[in-house]
Amino acid sequence: xxxxxxxxxxxxxxxxxxxxxxxxxxxxxxxxxxxxxxxxxxxxxxxxxxxxxxxxxxxxxxxxxxxxxxxxxxxxxxxxxxxxxxxxxxxxxxxxxxxxxxxxxxxxxxxxxxxxxxxxxxxxxxxxxxxxxxxxxxxxxxxxxxxxxxxxxxxxxxxxxxxxxxxxxxxxxxxxxxxxxxxxxxxxxxxxxxxxxxxxxxxxxxxxxxxxxxxxxxxxxxxxxxxxxxxxxxxxxxxxxxxxxxxxxxxxxxxxxxxxxxxxxxxxxxxxxxxxxxxxxxxxxxxxxxxxxxxxxxxxxxxxxxxxxxxxxxxxxxxxxxxxxxxxxxxxxxxxxxxxxxxxxxxxxxxxxxxxxxxxxxxxxxxxxxxxxxxxxxxxxxxxxxxxxxxxxxxxxxxx
Numbered sequence: 001x002x003x004x005x006x007x008x009x010x011x012x013x014x015x016x017x018x019x020x021x022x023x024x025x026x027x028x029x030x031x032x033x034x035x036x037x038x039x040x041x042x043x044x045x046x047x048x049x050x051x052x053x054x055x056x057x058x059x060x061x062x063x064x065x066x067x068x069x070x071x072x073x074x075x076x077x078x079x080x081x082x083x084x085x086x087x088x089x090x091x092x093x094x095x096x097x098x099x100x101x102x103x104x105x106x107x108x109x110x111x112x113x114x115x116x117x118x119x120x121x122x123x124x125x126x127x128x129x130x131x132x133x134x135x136x137x138x139x140x141x142x143x144x145x146x147x148x149x150x151x152x153x154x155x156x157x158x159x160x161x162x163x164x165x166x167x168x169x170x171x172x173x174x175x176x177x178x179x180x181x182x183x184x185x186x187x188x189x190x191x192x193x194x195x196x197x198x199x200x201x202x203x204x205x206x207x208x209x210x211x212x213x214x215x216x217x218x219x220x221x222x223x224x225x226x227x228x229x230x231x232x233x234x235x236x237x238x239x240x241x242x243x244x245x246x247x248x249x250x251x252x253x254x255x256x257x258x259x260x261x262x263x264x265x266x267x268x269x270x271x272x273x274x275x276x277x278x279x280x281x282x283x284x285x286x287x288x289x290x291x292x293x294x295x296x297x298x299x300x301x302x303x304x305x306x307x308x309x310x311x312x313x314x315x316x317x318x319x320x321x322x323x324x325x326x327x328x329x330x331x332x333x334x335x336x337x338x339x340x341x342x343x344x345x346x347x348x349x350x351x352x353x354x355x356x357x358x359x360x361x362x363x364x365x366x367x368x369x370x371x372x373x374x375x376x377x378x379x380x381x382x383x384x385x386x387x388x389x390x391x392x393x394x395x396x397x398x399x400x
Contacts (some may be wrong), residue, residue, distance in 0.1 A: 004228060005110040006148035007093065007129065008156075008168050012106035013039035015135050016085035017075070033077035044072045067300045079105070085133060096125060096261075098329060099240075100232040109145055111228035114240065114325070116287050120251045120281060126157065131307040136369055140167070144224035163222030168195030177224070178216055182209055186216075194220050217289050230267075231242040237275065237330040239263040239399040246285075248324035257314065260309035266330060274299035275330035280313040283325040292316035301336065 013031045018024045018041070028043035037058045040049040048061045062072050080084035093100050099111035108294035112118035122139045124258070130248035136189060140151030147167060151160045154174075160166045165172065170220045172181055172186045172194060178400075185208070191197050194236060197205075204211030218224070228237035241260045247253050277295045298398045300306050 001113070002143050003115070004142060004145050005096075005112050005118075005122070005125065006140045006142075006152040007089075007108050007110065007125070008140075008152045009106040009135050010138065011039060011042075012085075012133075012135060013077075013082060014041040014044075015133070016082045016105075019085060020081050021135075028065070029071035030072060030074050031077050032058065032074050037074075038077055038093070040072075042059075044069075047072055060232040060259065066197070089129045089132045089137075092128050093125075093232075095128065096121065098232045098238040098327070101229045102232050103312075108232070109148065109228045109396075112141070113228075114287070114327075117353070119161065119317060122157045122159060145226040145228065146175070146177055146219055146224040147222060149176060152243065154241075159295070163224075164198065167222050168193065168198065170194050171200060173218055175216070175228040177219055177226070180347070182212065182216065182331070185209075198222075204328045220335055230383075235331070235333055237264060237267045237271070237333055238327070239267065240325060240327040242325040243323065246324055248322055252322060253319070253326075256323075257307060257310045259324050260328055261310055262303045264306050264330060265301060265303040267303045268333065271333070272336050274301040274335040275333045276334050277331055278313045279329040279331065280317070281321055281327040281329075282314070282317045282319065283327065284323060290317050291328075298331070299336075300333075312338075339358050 015030065017029075024041070026043070027216060028041060028047055028049070029045050030049045031038045033056055035055045036053055037049060037053050037055070039051050047065045047070065049058055051178045053061075057075055062074060071131065077174075082105045084100070090100060090102060090108060092214045093108060093110055096115060097110050097112055112121065115121065119141055120139050126137060126139050129135075129139075138156035140148045140153070140156055140160070141149040141324070142151050143163050146161050147163035150167065150170065151158070154170070168215055170193065172183050172191060172390065173195060175183060175197075178186075185199060189208070191200075191241045195217065200217065200220075202214060205217050209216060230236070239260055241263070243255045247256060276297075276299055277293070278300070278368070279291060280291045281289045281291050292315075292345040294309065294311045294316065296309055298305070300309050310326075
């Protein structure tokens with residue numbers, strides 16, 4: 001069953017900046033990013049510098065405070081000041097799961113689906129993160145990404161077991177995945193709580209919001225299909241495949257390896273990256289995990305190459321009982337050095353293959369291995385359908 005944790009730090013940037021610049025401790029200052037106040041120290045907040053206000057409002061508050069003898073500093077955001085601090089608590093999250101999706105430097109989603117007793121780890125996770133950075137986080141645990149973030153804001157530390165029931169009495173503004181203008185329109189139409197929106201027929205929401213109405217209906221019912229992505233560490237890719245029922249046969253394991261290879265390939269291609277090392281975890285009953293690891297000479301990115309690598313790594317694990325899941329981690333991924341976009345790079349050769357390339361391919365794979373499109377034989381059925389299309393403008397292919 002799915003289990004997601006959301007970690008939020010309030011005051012992260014102010015505390016991290018004081019750690020890197022000790023002279024700021026005890027002073028009033030704010031951190032400005034993109035024209036808004038990102039965070040402020042405790043003395044600055046007492047003066048009215050609250051996170052979220054515009055830069056113009058922050059300057060107005062600073063001028064008013066200066067007239068009373070206290071002039072808070074407004075400092076520009078620099079990610080290099082906060083990255084080391086963020087890595088401390090994100091690394092602590094890796095003790096609970098390999099699937100961590102940071103949201104900036106002060107928040108993250110964690111996929112705890114594979115962790116035994118995941119609903120009960122909120123206190124332990126809170127303590128570990130506090131010891132890592134000295135700030136007490138708000139941790140929300142629920143079945144979906146939507147409810148986990150709301151739980152972190154509303155009732156941190158208390159696991160949510162039924163997302164729909166938890167969301168129902170909350171105001172519509174808590175549907176943070178719905179566009180702000182749509183939330184405003186729901187309030188304008190008189191719907192104050194999430195439960196009221198969930199009770200509406202989907203057709204009603206579609207008339208008001210178009211296709212987005214379907215998504216609003218699902219979210220209001222606590223049905224969020226968003227998956228936590230393994231984005232930390234940034235130079236690593238992680239994927240896991242759970243079998244519908246424990247795998248006993250080689251064919252079942254092969255199907256899991258195939259799915260795992262395709263998922264890893266999609267993630268690598270999305271990052272335009274490749275890997276050379278595969279760490280494969282085989283999960284047995286009672287969450288017992290046996291690891292295999294192998295490094296390859298050639299880079300891995302395609303589903304075929306990853307499937308071969310996973311098969312070879314799987315041979316390192318003695319499988320004498322049922323397998324519940326396969327999990328693979330590709331550490332130290334690297335960018336793809338180059339991509340071949342076309343065989344011909346010469347201008348004016350559009351549609352033509354260089355003779356040297358064609359000769360080498362024929363020499364390597366045989367004369368009949370390479371044919372031009374015009375040389376491919378066309379069946380009588382296809383010729384008839386083409387003629388029908390040309391005469392009538394369109395055709396519906398008959399069902400065999």
